[in-house]
Amino acid sequence: MNFEFKEESGLEFTGNWFIDSGVLGFVRLLEDIYGIELQEIREIARRKEILYFGLFPFAYICSEINRKATAHSRVPKDLINEFRFELLNSDWESGEEIFEFTWNNYVTRAAMKVWVERKLESVLFKKNGVDELPSDLKDSVTSIKKDADELEKKLVEKHADDLNKILGHRSKRFKSDDIAKILSVTDDDLREFPEDLSYSFKEYRDCLLNLMGLFEEKWKRDVVGKERVPEALDLFYRLPIDNKFYKNFLFFQYSAAHQKQKESLLDIISFRVEDLEVLKKVDKTINKFLTSYKKAENTYYAPLTSRHLKSFSEYLFVYLISFDRAFEFFNRMGYVLFYSNDLDITYRVNRKLRIRKSKIEDQSVLLRVTWQEIIDSLIELKSEWALENMYIIKYRDVNSQTQRFVDVEYIGISKMHAAILLDDVIRENINHTLQVGKSEYVWLLEHLIQNKPLKPVVMRHLVMRASGRTGQMSIKPLIYALAIDSEVFSGLKACVFEDPLEISPRMEEVVFRIKEAYGEMNTARRNVTELIPRGTRENTLNHLMSILRRNNRYLFVNTLLKILMQENEAFHRLKNYLFNRILQNDETWDIYAAALLTGFLGGR
Amino acid sequence: MPYNYNHVVSAIIYRRIADLDLASQLHGGKGFKFFTFSQLNIPRRKAFKNFLLSEDGRFYFFISSPNVELIKSLVEGFIDKPEIDFLRGRVNVEYVEFLKPPEFQRNMKFRTLSPIIVKTVKEEDGVLRQWDVNPNDLKFYENLQKNLVRKYSEFHGGYDGDEYLRVIPYQRSIKRKRIMIPKEDAETYHRAYHMKFRVEGDPRLIEFGYDCGFGEKNSMGFGMVVPS
Numbered sequence: 001m002n003f004e005f006k007e008e009s010g011l012e013f014t015g016n017w018f019i020d021s022g023v024l025g026f027v028r029l030l031e032d033i034y035g036i037e038l039q040e041i042r043e044i045a046r047r048k049e050i051l052y053f054g055l056f057p058f059a060y061i062c063s064e065i066n067r068k069a070t071a072h073s074r075v076p077k078d079l080i081n082e083f084r085f086e087l088l089n090s091d092w093e094s095g096e097e098i099f100e101f102t103w104n105n106y107v108t109r110a111a112m113k114v115w116v117e118r119k120l121e122s123v124l125f126k127k128n129g130v131d132e133l134p135s136d137l138k139d140s141v142t143s144i145k146k147d148a149d150e151l152e153k154k155l156v157e158k159h160a161d162d163l164n165k166i167l168g169h170r171s172k173r174f175k176s177d178d179i180a181k182i183l184s185v186t187d188d189d190l191r192e193f194p195e196d197l198s199y200s201f202k203e204y205r206d207c208l209l210n211l212m213g214l215f216e217e218k219w220k221r222d223v224v225g226k227e228r229v230p231e232a233l234d235l236f237y238r239l240p241i242d243n244k245f246y247k248n249f250l251f252f253q254y255s256a257a258h259q260k261q262k263e264s265l266l267d268i269i270s271f272r273v274e275d276l277e278v279l280k281k282v283d284k285t286i287n288k289f290l291t292s293y294k295k296a297e298n299t300y301y302a303p304l305t306s307r308h309l310k311s312f313s314e315y316l317f318v319y320l321i322s323f324d325r326a327f328e329f330f331n332r333m334g335y336v337l338f339y340s341n342d343l344d345i346t347y348r349v350n351r352k353l354r355i356r357k358s359k360i361e362d363q364s365v366l367l368r369v370t371w372q373e374i375i376d377s378l379i380e381l382k383s384e385w386a387l388e389n390m391y392i393i394k395y396r397d398v399n400s401q402t403q404r405f406v407d408v409e410y411i412g413i414s415k416m417h418a419a420i421l422l423d424d425v426i427r428e429n430i431n432h433t434l435q436v437g438k439s440e441y442v443w444l445l446e447h448l449i450q451n452k453p454l455k456p457v458v459m460r461h462l463v464m465r466a467s468g469r470t471g472q473m474s475i476k477p478l479i480y481a482l483a484i485d486s487e488v489f490s491g492l493k494a495c496v497f498e499d500p501l502e503i504s505p506r507m508e509e510v511v512f513r514i515k516e517a518y519g520e521m522n523t524a525r526r527n528v529t530e531l532i533p534r535g536t537r538e539n540t541l542n543h544l545m546s547i548l549r550r551n552n553r554y555l556f557v558n559t560l561l562k563i564l565m566q567e568n569e570a571f572h573r574l575k576n577y578l579f580n581r582i583l584q585n586d587e588t589w590d591i592y593a594a595a596l597l598t599g600f601l602g603g604r
Numbered sequence: 605m606p607y608n609y610n611h612v613v614s615a616i617i618y619r620r621i622a623d624l625d626l627a628s629q630l631h632g633g634k635g636f637k638f639f640t641f642s643q644l645n646i647p648r649r650k651a652f653k654n655f656l657l658s659e660d661g662r663f664y665f666f667i668s669s670p671n672v673e674l675i676k677s678l679v680e681g682f683i684d685k686p687e688i689d690f691l692r693g694r695v696n697v698e699y700v701e702f703l704k705p706p707e708f709q710r711n712m713k714f715r716t717l718s719p720i721i722v723k724t725v726k727e728e729d730g731v732l733r734q735w736d737v738n739p740n741d742l743k744f745y746e747n748l749q750k751n752l753v754r755k756y757s758e759f760h761g762g763y764d765g766d767e768y769l770r771v772i773p774y775q776r777s778i779k780r781k782r783i784m785i786p787k788e789d790a791e792t793y794h795r796a797y798h799m800k801f802r803v804e805g806d807p808r809l810i811e812f813g814y815d816c817g818f819g820e821k822n823s824m825g826f827g828m829v830v831p832s
Contacts, residue, residue, distance in 0.1 A: 553704070554702050554703065554704040557702055558702055561679075561683075561699070561700055561701065561702075562699055564683065565683050565686070565699060565700070571680075571683050572680075575679075575680060579672065583702060584672060
């Protein structure tokens with residue numbers, strides 16, 4: 001086996017799929033925000049504190065902000081790059097120091113625009129929005145809001161049709177969604193509308209900008225760069241982030257004020273099991289499938305105590321709250337994750353699925369893309385040991401109330417299949433799609449991986465070829481497919497346990513035997529093509545195919561013998577094949593017979 | 605063709621074994637030959653006093669052996685040289701076919717395609733002489749069983765199974781056949797028996813009997829059977 005234990009970084013899978021999904025979600029989170037790939041993350045992970053106390057919390061908050069942000073409030077790329085540069089190029093004494101720096105200077109800056117947007121929405125559309133403001137803001141906000149309300153009324157009453165063109169709807173009042181649209185309208189855009197509308201619209205937009213300016217100023221003054229926000233305004237400055245998956249968990253709770261959010265995130269990262277009640281157990285606060293500690297009604301797993309898991313995974317909760325990031329949403333399928341027990345393969349395959357997302361519309365395409373990437377990874381990473389345990393996990397929804405599995409599909413490749421696929425010659429030759437119906441094609445490689453026999457596919461293809469209904473001409477893939485079938489499906493013993501010492505040599509042997517079988521089949525096939533006249537071949541092919549479909553070995557041989565009695569040379573070349581591989585071969589004679597039929601087709 | 609043609613067919617078989625080493629080994633060896641053949645089947649035949657006539661010149665027969673190489677070599681021989689000397693004339697092999705063997709079980713029913721011979725040794729006037737035994741004599745069954753086990757052991761290099769073999773003929777099916785085989789300027793007459801019978805025993809032994817023939821002188825065209 002070629003696996004090397006890679007990690008000083010500690011960033012590896014644990015073998016528990018739930019935690020591992022979190023590890024993958026963690027990696028994908030960092031990749032999304034910073035544009036760095038797994039290998040680079042592993043490099044950074046050698047400085048664990050920077051990764052877990054700096055890069056992670058900032059990325060996590062950024063992704064939560066961006067999840068619902070407008071174009072205006074998304075975290076700017078420049079800010080992310082600036083943070084990353086400063087973090088990686090400074091010296092730090094502890095994780096806590098890094099976290100303080102990250103939160104106070106960058107999380108607060110990243111969250112400013114989204115916070116301002118929410119406050120603006122609250123003031124404009126919530127009944128008591130202004131009342132909830134601190135006193136130093138109330139007067140100025142009330143005054144601007146009054147102007148804005150008058151302008152809004154005027155615009156809606158007088159310019160309903162034109163507003164419809166700008167906002168896409170008719171309404172007696174603006175809606176919260178309209179704010180982003182109004183702010184994005186430029187002076188140029190307004191030129192095509194009446195001057196009256198244009199003037200009032202600009203005035204209304206200025207009101208919004210003034211209000212936002214007030215909020216921004218306030219946030220900068222009280223929050224950015226500060227160790228603590230003013231105690232009385234703690235809830236006012238709550239980061240407006242919300243995650244349906246972890247609705248009731250720590251910093252996502254609506255009651256969690258700014259300081260609580262900050263502390264909770266640090267608690268999660270430092271995994272302070274003793275200090276915080278909620279971290280003492282891993283329960284259904286995180287996932288519906290875990291035990292509820294209060295009412296142990298839906299016990300699917302045994303109760304898990306964090307204390308036990310701490311030594312198992314140092315940053316357990318970091319991974320657990322990244323769990324939902326591992327899944328990708330596909331139309332008609334829901335949230336899908338490919339999982340194997342190897343981080344590299346899992347990471348690569350899921351990344352490929354994500355890239356091809358727009359083309360994946362159903363299960364068959366999903367599997368095909370998955371297999372292609374699995375095979376590429378297999379060849380490059382040579383982690384065939386990981387391939388025995390692979391799953392496609394599907395959630396209908398990642399909502400906190402309906403975390404429901406749709407399906408967990410086992411798609412593991414056996415050691416034997418992995419060994420076959422690792423051989424370049426065999427793999428290249430069965431990496432072919434055969435036409436088996438008018439518009440039906442079968443990818444041989446996929447079929448093999450799914451442990452389905454290849455001979456039926458070859459036979460269906462031969463029927464197409466014999467009736468001239470396909471333009472496909474190649475012979476090699478057919479013979480390789482049959483050679484694989486003859487070895488993979490022969491001599492299978494129904495034993496539950498196999499002597500481990502015997503497995504490895506058998507794996508090596510199987511590739512050799514497939515190539516031998518290929519050689520023998522190909523020689524026989526060529527002899528048929530070259531030594532039996534074309535007319536005879538064409539006249540007999542359908543009859544032989546029909547005999548083979550009926551599984552009548554003796555009739556097959558006798559029919560062939562009748563032809564060979566007229567073709568002495570062909571008989572001499574084929575007699576051993578006929579006797580040894582067909583007549584005396586109870587198990588796989590039909591596969592060897594099918595190989596002969598390819599010779600009746602002709603071609604190369 | 606004459607009624608006693610066993611030696612003629614036997615000669616054809618020996619001549620058509622393409623593997624010369626195998627042929628001389630079979631021909632010269634003193635032990636069992638491990639093959640058997642059926643009587644000739646003549647679909648359109650006319651019987652005369654001293655001979656049979658195939659009106660369309662066609663006939664066929666079956667050959668069987670546990671020795672795959674022998675069968676392979678025979679088929680090769682027939683296909684290589686389809687023209688064979690037969691008595692004073694020549695015939696052509698039109699085609700060769702393989703028969704699907706039955707599934708061998710502990711209990712099976714067979715009928716003979718060539719009659720079965722079983723011999724025993726008796727002392728007469730102080731001299732030990734060979735006698736053909738008939739199916740009314742229990743010695744017939746005892747020797748049939750011993751012969752089969754011996755042949756099996758010789759072919760496979762031993763036999764580790766149950767030697768029990770029970771052969772029960774259907775009495776009304778037993779038909780005696782007297783066959784003459786010329787041997788070194790003399791004529792030897794054999795009393796052989798066609799019959800339908802039920803056999804019970806180790807399927808390996810039964811399979812071997814099917815392949816090689818039951819009873820003695822199999823390679824001279826005795827003891828070939830098919831499921832009944």
